[in-house]
Amino acid sequence: MTRKPELEGRPELRGRAARLAHLLPTGRAQAARTPFVLLVVLLLGGGLIGLLVLNSALSEGAFRLDDLQRETKELTDEEQALQRDIDAYSAPDALQRRARELGMVPGGDPAFLGPDGKVKGVPSAASAARAPLVLAPEALATATAPPPSPESAPRSPHASTPGR
Numbered sequence: 001m002t003r004k005p006e007l008e009g010r011p012e013l014r015g016r017a018a019r020l021a022h023l024l025p026t027g028r029a030q031a032a033r034t035p036f037v038l039l040v041v042l043l044l045g046g047g048l049i050g051l052l053v054l055n056s057a058l059s060e061g062a063f064r065l066d067d068l069q070r071e072t073k074e075l076t077d078e079e080q081a082l083q084r085d086i087d088a089y090s091a092p093d094a095l096q097r098r099a100r101e102l103g104m105v106p107g108g109d110p111a112f113l114g115p116d117g118k119v120k121g122v123p124s125a126a127s128a129a130r131a132p133l134v135l136a137p138e139a140l141a142t143a144t145a146p147p148p149s150p151e152s153a154p155r156s157p158h159a160s161t162p163g164r
Contacts, residue, residue: 105126105127106127107126108123108125108126109121109122109124110123111123
């Protein structure tokens, strides 16, 4: 019986021990294990580095999200403050006060036009109840200048037209 080269240096085994000896790694198997271990170490190292990069990206995203939420809160507060200002300026008493400051007076009785073209109601002119408290810049320039003479005053396009 000839000996196999892989079993040289070992005592010759018989029976069950011989069958089990074929299952044990030989010297060549030891050399093949090194690249496998190296591959496993590289995969584990790459996985850990990948997790580190992923964790860093998630942390950066969380900080960005926090900044955006803070900015959204500030803009919402500013929007609410501006809406309060709009509500205050559009309140009826504020509108009336501002209109009086600009020299506006309450209108008289209105007249309405029906669908058939007939006038319903009797219109009346607005009455100047009191002088304005504050003049608009345009009104201020005309208030200090002398009133124009009737001959030099331009005609209003809304003046009554003949034939009506």
